[in-house]
Each structure stands twice: as structure tokens, then as C-alpha cells.
Amino acid sequence: MSALRQLFRFNGGVKPAYHKEASTTLPIAVAPAPTRLVIPLHQSIGGPPRPLVTTGDRVLKGQRIGGADGNVSSAVHASTSGTVLGVEMRLMPHTSGLSALCVVIEPDGRDEWMERQPFDFHAATPTATRDYLRDAGVVGLGGAVFPSHLKLNAGKQGKLDTLVLNGAECEPFITCDDALMRERADALLKGAAIMRDMLAATRVLVGIEDNKPEAIAAMEAAAARTGDDSIQVVAVPTRYPAGGAKQLIRVLTGIEVPHGERSTDHGVQCFNVGTAHAIYEAIALGQPLISRIITVAGNVGQARNYEVLFGTSMRDLIAPCAPLPDTDRIIMGGPMMGFLMPGDDVPVVKATNCVLVGSRALFPPPPPEMPCIRCGECAKACPADLQPFEMYWFSRARMFGKAQEYHLFDCIECGCCAYVCPSRIPLVDYYRFAKSEIWAREVDKEAADQARERYEFRLLREEREKQEKAAKLAAKTAAGREKAAAALAEAEKPARTPEEEAKHALIAAALERAKAQKAQVQPENTGDLSPEQQAEIAAIEARRAEIREQAKPHLRQDD
Amino acid sequence: MNNSPYFLKPASVQSVMLRVLLALLPGIAVYVWFFGAAVLVQIALASVTALLAEAAMLKLRGKPVMMFLGDGSALVTAWLIALTFPPIAPWWLTVVGVLSAIVVAKHLYGGLGQNPFNPAMVAFALMIVAYPSLMSQWPAVGFTDFLPQWHAIFGPRQLDAITMATPLDALRTALHTADARATVAGVLGSQATFGNIGGKGWEWVAAGYFIGGIYLLQQRIITWHMPAAFLATLLVVSSGFALFDPTRFVGPSFHLFTGGAMLGAFFIVTDPVSGCTTPRGKLIFAAGIALLTWIIRTFGAYPDGIAFAVLLMNIAAPLIDMNTQPPVFGHKRKGDGRP
Numbered sequence: 001m002s003a004l005r006q007l008f009r010f011n012g013g014v015k016p017a018y019h020k021e022a023s024t025t026l027p028i029a030v031a032p033a034p035t036r037l038v039i040p041l042h043q044s045i046g047g048p049p050r051p052l053v054t055t056g057d058r059v060l061k062g063q064r065i066g067g068a069d070g071n072v073s074s075a076v077h078a079s080t081s082g083t084v085l086g087v088e089m090r091l092m093p094h095t096s097g098l099s100a101l102c103v104v105i106e107p108d109g110r111d112e113w114m115e116r117q118p119f120d121f122h123a124a125t126p127t128a129t130r131d132y133l134r135d136a137g138v139v140g141l142g143g144a145v146f147p148s149h150l151k152l153n154a155g156k157q158g159k160l161d162t163l164v165l166n167g168a169e170c171e172p173f174i175t176c177d178d179a180l181m182r183e184r185a186d187a188l189l190k191g192a193a194i195m196r197d198m199l200a201a202t203r204v205l206v207g208i209e210d211n212k213p214e215a216i217a218a219m220e221a222a223a224a225r226t227g228d229d230s231i232q233v234v235a236v237p238t239r240y241p242a243g244g245a246k247q248l249i250r251v252l253t254g255i256e257v258p259h260g261e262r263s264t265d266h267g268v269q270c271f272n273v274g275t276a277h278a279i280y281e282a283i284a285l286g287q288p289l290i291s292r293i294i295t296v297a298g299n300v301g302q303a304r305n306y307e308v309l310f311g312t313s314m315r316d317l318i319a320p321c322a323p324l325p326d327t328d329r330i331i332m333g334g335p336m337m338g339f340l341m342p343g344d345d346v347p348v349v350k351a352t353n354c355v356l357v358g359s360r361a362l363f364p365p366p367p368p369e370m371p372c373i374r375c376g377e378c379a380k381a382c383p384a385d386l387q388p389f390e391m392y393w394f395s396r397a398r399m400f401g402k403a404q405e406y407h408l409f410d411c412i413e414c415g416c417c418a419y420v421c422p423s424r425i426p427l428v429d430y431y432r433f434a435k436s437e438i439w440a441r442e443v444d445k446e447a448a449d450q451a452r453e454r455y456e457f458r459l460l461r462e463e464r465e466k467q468e469k470a471a472k473l474a475a476k477t478a479a480g481r482e483k484a485a486a487a488l489a490e491a492e493k494p495a496r497t498p499e500e501e502a503k504h505a506l507i508a509a510a511l512e513r514a515k516a517q518k519a520q521v522q523p524e525n526t527g528d529l530s531p532e533q534q535a536e537i538a539a540i541e542a543r544r545a546e547i548r549e550q551a552k553p554h555l556r557q558d559d
Numbered sequence: 560m561n562n563s564p565y566f567l568k569p570a571s572v573q574s575v576m577l578r579v580l581l582a583l584l585p586g587i588a589v590y591v592w593f594f595g596a597a598v599l600v601q602i603a604l605a606s607v608t609a610l611l612a613e614a615a616m617l618k619l620r621g622k623p624v625m626m627f628l629g630d631g632s633a634l635v636t637a638w639l640i641a642l643t644f645p646p647i648a649p650w651w652l653t654v655v656g657v658l659s660a661i662v663v664a665k666h667l668y669g670g671l672g673q674n675p676f677n678p679a680m681v682a683f684a685l686m687i688v689a690y691p692s693l694m695s696q697w698p699a700v701g702f703t704d705f706l707p708q709w710h711a712i713f714g715p716r717q718l719d720a721i722t723m724a725t726p727l728d729a730l731r732t733a734l735h736t737a738d739a740r741a742t743v744a745g746v747l748g749s750q751a752t753f754g755n756i757g758g759k760g761w762e763w764v765a766a767g768y769f770i771g772g773i774y775l776l777q778q779r780i781i782t783w784h785m786p787a788a789f790l791a792t793l794l795v796v797s798s799g800f801a802l803f804d805p806t807r808f809v810g811p812s813f814h815l816f817t818g819g820a821m822l823g824a825f826f827i828v829t830d831p832v833s834g835c836t837t838p839r840g841k842l843i844f845a846a847g848i849a850l851l852t853w854i855i856r857t858f859g860a861y862p863d864g865i866a867f868a869v870l871l872m873n874i875a876a877p878l879i880d881m882n883t884q885p886p887v888f889g890h891k892r893k894g895d896g897r898p
């Protein structure tokens with residue numbers, strides 16, 4: 001039931017034009033069956049799953065094709081039945097244009113499910129349920145794709161106060177959660193109930209921005225049908241980024257999760273509404289996560305929400321929406337935080353909540369960047385209460401240590417600051433750049449530490465060997481010594497996977513830069529990171545090289 | 560743009576600056592009503608000089624001239640100079656003042672957004688130190704004949720008939736140099752320059768600036784912190800001393816409604832580039848200016864102290880900012896983050 005309750009506010013935020021009507025006029029449609037599926041194995045935060053199929057295998061819909069690699073990982077499944085054409089590197093839906101291992105499937109058109117069985121989570125231990133969800137590939141569908149089983153943990157006290165379901169959907173253009181709540185509210189709340197039981201939470205708060213009256217009404221009706229008054233639907237004021245997890249928790253519960261702590265330490269856990277639906281399907285229907293609702297909007301004839309199989313090409317997805325002729329880009333996500341796609345032939349993945357079709361007319365290139373006039377607009381708009389212009393100043397001057405003192409790593413890259421800046425400074429680009437540089441230096445430092453340790457260890461060993469050799473000298477033949485040396489050299493050489501090889505190249509490049517600029521940073525808020533943050537770091541690391549390229553034109557020294 | 564956000568609020572430096580100019584108009588209109596059209600001549604003169612100087616400096620520094628010239632920041636500086644200088648100042652005084660603001664205070668420090676000092680106040684301070692008498696000749700209130708004013712600006716100057724000491728100047732001179740028995744009440748009652756609230760005519764100009772200031776607040780171009788802190792501090796300090804010894808210290812309405820107090824509160828103190836940016840910093844910054852203004856007005860050798868007060872606080876601004884950083888989300892309290 002909905003109830004009048006006291007809401008809290010977060011500072012800052014902006015009210016961009018929402019553009020949400022276009023995609024909510026029609027109900028959710030099932031996207032046309034694709035002729036080919038390219039399913040990336042690595043679709044979540046955490047370790048990349050191991051491929052479980054090879055070329056020529058026949059797979060069923062819902063069959064696991066990528067197995068979770070350790071617990072911080074999540075499985076991947078075939079979205080329909082068909083034949084595996086290959087397990088190969090394909091272009092990712094990622095701005096940098098990097099490729100990653102994908103399972104390419106040719107659908108057989110029969111859409112034949114594997115055997116599905118509901119999971120009796122009441123009978124299972126929490127660990128077993130979490131393992132089940134991991135293998136069902138359930139991840140956060142708000143865009144962060146954090147493996148859900150890791151978050152369905154009641155925490156230290158063994159119970160939580162509040163389960164927050166995030167239906168705020170504050171990004172312009174995106175309406176997939178809106179559509180889901182309108183059409184599948186009952187299933188969604190069943191998922192919420194499962195989550196509540198797993199977390200031993202006392203109440204469920206569903207936060208929905210008040211610009212979605214239909215969704216609120218549908219959810220309230222569904223909540224009433226459950227007859228369970230621990231579930232409350234709450235309309236929250238429409239203000240971007242009300243859907244940021246920390247912001248929504250703040251608005252609904254008043255709790256401001258302190259830096260470096262988790263919301264569960266304060267009795268709150270937050271999930272996207274789409275995730276609740278996915279959990280319902282996984283547990284109650286025995287269906288792994290193989291599709292999701294995606295908004296296609298922007299520069300199209302008919303914007304709409306589709307139920308899309310993962311691995312569908314974005315080009316196939318947008319085709320029925322009739323993209324207009326002046327289309328010049330595809331963005332994954334919304335206009336505030338979305339990512340430019342390297343092309344339209346990239347697959348839809350679990351993180352895809354929206355495929356935004358762009359054009360010059362819709363998203364005109366910003367007027368030239370002017371100097372910062374310290375007007376403070378950005379600080380007023382920042383939901384993290386940061387001083388964006390100070391971080392900008394220090395990032396541009398490459399004084400990364402100072403930028404960190406201004407809490408660079410508390411920036412959620414929401415884009416509010418850049419949105420309001422009258423000087424049209426691409427502020428977020430500078431933060432991305434600074435963050436990536438700082439991570440690079442972290443890596444450098446680690447590498448240097450490792451190298452030093454290796455070196456010291458070798459000295460030690462050489463010393464010991466010298467002594468041993470002196471003792472055994474008489475017994476040793478010249479040939480034997482040589483062999484030993486060769487073996488030693490072999491043992492010393494670390495075995496490198498291609499990934500490590502790439503990392504080493506990165507490190508080498510970073511070392512070069514570090515030499516060039518002696519400035520030392522002492523990263524301060526990079527210690528004791530949660531898996532979320534570490535995962536974020538990994539993502540940032542991947543974006544690094546490309547960002548540096550993009551940031552270059554902004555980094556004029558004299559201005 | 561390759562990176563999010565892909566769309567921006569339709570805001571620009573230019574629109575900010577244009578709205579600042581718009582906000583100055585009510586004050587200017589009242590000014591013309593009471594003191595004649597000379598101020599318009601000064602505004603025109605200052606604007607042309609500022610734009611030429613800005614263009615020349617941009618060209619010298621290899622910057623895109625049209626893009627920066629259009630930002631309007633030079634015009635704001637020019638208008639503020641024209642409004643703080645005497646409207647009958649000789650033309651070259653205004654020109655030199657504007658040049659020192661644009662060339663020295665702005666561009667030699669790195670141009671838009673980089674200047675540590677408020678350019679208009681640099682101009683005022685330099686000129687009042689170099690030409691104290693020229694900077695103290697103000698037209699008599701109500702004497703709005705244009706021709707003598709025109710001559711005052713462009714020569715030949717015949718000033719006696721048209722000038723009058725400003726209220727601040729008159730009071731200071733009377734209290735400091737006249738016989739020791741002069742009291743505030745006596746001085747205020749004796750001269751035509753004093754009005755009902757502040758200085759005659761000046762009180763209405765101040766009201767005009769106040770209206771402009773409200774517009775800036777409504778447009779969210781400035782926040783309430785600086786004007787409120789400035790005016791409140793001036794009010795409290797001047798009331799306190801006036802209560803303590805009403806014969807020697809003039810009361811708050813006089814301080815608030817004469818000289819540059821209102822213009823300062825809404826248009827000068829609030830210059831974002833050279834001032835503080837954190838909410839608490841803004842309060843301290845503006846309060847500091849008000850205090851210094853009162854001290855200079857009361858004890859100093861110059862009639863109005865705002866320019867020096869602003870420059871002094873400009874020096875302190877970075878330090879104040881550094882020590883008044885607002886708490887960042889999630890850093891407010893250690894432990895439980897509950898409200």
C-alpha cells in the first residue's frame with residue numbers, strides 16, 4: 001500500500017527535459033527474432049565466465065553457455081535455441097571499441113527451452129539460493145550489472161530494515177522500468193517478496209519518480225493485491241538523479257550512506273525493479289536471465305519498449321522503430337550517463353536499459369568550451385555535494401592528488417555539473433580522465449612494488465645459491481650447471497595469459513608517463529574498496545586509454 | 560561531444576552576463592533621473608573602451624576574439640566602472656580605468672575566470688589613489704542639465720556650478736575636519752546632499768540596484784549568501800556604533816543607502832571569479848567586505864571603502880574557500896548516516 005510518508009531530500013540535481021512520453025504510448029513488444037545472436041560472456045561485474053560450449057554445439061534456450069568464474073561472477077545463458085557458430089572475439093557495446101569473447105549462436109527458430117524448474121528457496125539454504133541465482137545469471141538491471149546474489153546477503157546482523165526497490169528511472173528517454181512496472185507489477189512484487197525474505201528485511205519501499213503516475217498506480221494496485229502491507233510504493237519527487245542508489249536511499253529513508261560503507265551496514269539494500277522481476281523469473285519460473293526490457297528512443301519514428309534477447313544486435317533492435325535518416329550515433333543508456341556505441345552492430349547485453357538513437361539535431365554538439373567563471377552552478381547541481389569546478393581545475397592541471405582531496409572518487413559521474421555549466425565545460429570527461437590516470441598510477445605503484453619484491457627475492461636466492469654452489473662445486477659438472485641455470489630462468493619467467501600481457505603493456509606505458517611527469521600522487525580514498533568499487537575500477541581501467549585520447553584536446557596547458 | 564552528458568541546459572556565460580546588465584538597468588534609470596544623462600555617456604565610453612581593449616588583448620593572446628568578446632564579461636566590468644566612477648569624470652579617467660581593469664586586472668592574470676581581483680574595483684582603487692580629487696567630483700543631485708556635464712567629461716571643464724560632495728564625502732569631511740563639536744545629526748541636518756534615508760537621490764538609486772539584485776536572485780545568478788551577509792554586517796556594525804555614540808557614528812540607513820553599498824551588495828561583492836564559492840565562504844567573504852567597508856568609511860581617508868575592502872577580501876578568498884568546504888555526500892557524519 002502506498003502511504004504518506006516523510007521523504008528526505010538530497011542536494012543538487014537537475015531537471016532536464018524528460019522525453020519519456022514517446023516510448024510509453026505502446027505496450028512492451030517482443031523484439032523480432034534475430035537471425036544471429038552474439039552473446040558476450042562477460043556481462044556483469046566480476047570475473048568473466050568460462051565458456052561452456054564450443055563450435056558446433058547445439059544449445060537450448062536458457063542453457064548455460066558461460067559458467068561463473070568464482071563467486072564474484074555471474075553465469076551467461078543461450079537466449080534461444082540454436083547452434084553455436086563459434087566462441088570468438090567480437091566488438092563490445094562499449095565506447096572504447098574493445099572486443100571480448102562472445103558465443104555466436106545461429107538460432108534454429110524453434111525457441112526451445114531447456115527443462116525449467118522452479119527453485120524452492122524456502123527449502124534451500126541461503127548459500128544454495130545465492131549459488132542458484134549466480135548460475136541463473138541474475139545481475140542488477142539498473143545498468144550496473146552487479147551480480148545480485150552477492151547483494152542478497154542479510155549482512156552482519158542477519159537481517160535488514162529496508163529493501164529499497166529502485167523504480168525512479170530518472171534518466172531522460174528511458175522508460176523500460178516504467179513499462180515493466182505498468183505491465184508486470186505482480187510478478188515484480190513476487191520477486192520483491194523473495195528478496196525481502198532472503199534479506200530478512202522488515203519492509204520493502206518501492207521508489208518511483210512522480211512523473212510516472214501509471215506505473216505508480218499499477219504498482220499500488222499490485223501491492224494491494226499482495227495483501228502484504230510491508231510493501232509500500234512511494235512516489236518520489238522527479239529530479240535527476242533521484243534514481244542513483246545513494247540518492248534514492250537518502251530520499252526514502254533519510255540515510256546518507258557514509259563514504260566507504262555499504263548501505264547494508266545501515267540496514268538498507270537497494271535493487272532495481274527489473275532485478276526483482278528477473279529474480280521472480282529465476283526462482284518462481286526457473287528461467288535464467290536471457291532477456292530484458294529495453295527502451296528504444298530518440299531519433300526514431302516510433303519509440304517503444306521491447307523485450308529483447310541478449311545478444312541481439314542493436315541494429316536489428318532499432319530497425320522496427322524506423323530510425324530517422326539523419327541518425328549519426330547509437331548511445332547505450334540515457335543522455336546523461338549513457339555511452340556512445342562504436343557502431344550499431346554491437347549486441348544488447350544485460351546492462352542495456354536503453355538504446356538511444358542520436359542525431360546532430362537531437363544532441364547538438366556543445367558550443368565551444370569557455371573558461372570556468374567559478375559561478376558555482378556545478379556545485380549547486382552536484383548531488384554528491386562536491387565542488388566540481390575545483391576538481392575540474394586540478395584535473396586539468398594534472399594535480400590529481402589535489403583533485404582527490406576534493407573527493408574526486410565520490411563523483412558518481414551523473415553529469416549534472418556538465419549539464420548546468422554555462423561555460424559548457426565537459427566536466428565529467430575531466431573526472432573520468434583524472435580517475436583513470438590515478439588508477440593507472442596505482443597500477444604503476446603496485447607493479448613497482450612487485451618488481452622490487454621480485455628483485456629483493458632474487459638477490460636473496462642468488463646469495464643462497466652461491467653458498468650452496470660453493471659447497472657443491474666439486475661435485476658439479478659444467479653441463480649440469482648450465483642446465484640448472486636454464487631451468488632457473490624458466491622458473492623465473494612468470495606465465496602470462498593474454499590479459500596479463502595486455503596489462504603489462506598498460507603498465508609499461510603508464511611507467512613511461514610516470515617518468516615523464518614526476519608529480520607524485522598519494523591516492524587517499526582508494527583503500528579498502530568494496531567489490532562494487534573494485535569492479536568499477538576495472539571498468540574505468542578499460543576506458544582509460546580511450547578517454548585519454550578524448551581528453552587530449554581539452555588539456556591545453558595554457559588557457 | 561563523444562561523452563555523456565549528451566545534452567546540456569541552454570545556459571551560457573553570455574546569457575548570465577546579459578542578465579547581469581539587465582539587472583543594472585533600474586538603478587541606471589534612477590541614476591539618470593537624479594543626476595543627469597552623463598552616466599550614460601560614461602557607460603558608452605567604458606563599453607567601447609572595454610570591448611576594444613578586450614579584443615586587442617584576446618588577439619595578442621591568440622584567443623578566438625569573437626567567441627570571447629561575445630561573452631559579455633567585459634561589458635559587465637565596463638558598466639560597473641562607469642557606475643562607480645563619478646559621472647562627470649573626464650573621459651580619459653574612465654578610459655584609463657577601464658584599460659587598467661581589462662588589460663591589467665583581467666588579461667595579464669590570464670583572462671576570463673582567472674583574475675584574482677575584481678577588475679572594476681582594481682580600476683576604482685587605482686584611480687582614486689592616483690586622482691583623488693577627480694574621483695571625488697560628483698554632480699549635484701537634481702542638477703541634470705546635460706551640456707555642462709558633457710563639458711565636464713570632454714572639456715572645457717567648468718565644475719563649480721554642477722558638483723557637490725557626495726553624502727559620504729560630505730559627512731566624513733564635516734566630521735573629521737570641521738570643528739570638533741560637529742555631530743552626525745548636525746551635519747545631516749545642515750546640508751542639501753543628505754536625504755531622508757541616506758544621501759539625497761542616492762537612496763533611490765540604491766533602491767533601483769536593490770530591485771536589480773532581487774532579479775538576479777530570482778534568476779539564480781547569484782545566491783542570497785553574499786548580499787545578505789554584506790548588508791546584514793553593515794547594518795549590525797553601523798547600528799552598534801551609532802547606538803554607542805550617535806554623535807560620532809552615523810546610523811545604518813545612511814550606510815546602506817549611500818555610496819556603493821547596494822551596488823556592491825548585489826553586483827560587485829558577488830563577482831564569482833574573484834570571490835568565494837562555498838556557501839559558508841560566501842558569508843564570511845561578504846561579511847568581511849562589509850566590515851572593512853565600514854572601517855574605511857568611518858576611519859579612513861577615502862570617502863567610500865568598498866573597492867579596497869573587496870580587493871583585500873579577494874586576497875583572502877582562496878584561503879576562506881579552502882577552509883569552508885561543505886561536507887561531501889556520505890562524509891557528513893562518521894558512523895550512522897541517519898539524519
Ligand code: SF4
Nearest residue numbers: 372373375376378421
Ligand atoms: S558551472 Fe562551469 S563555469 Fe560555473 S563554476 Fe562550474 S565549471 Fe565553472
Ligand code: SF4
Nearest residue numbers: 382411412414415417
Ligand atoms: S558528475 Fe560528479 S561532480 Fe558532476 S554533478 Fe555528478 S557527482 Fe557531482
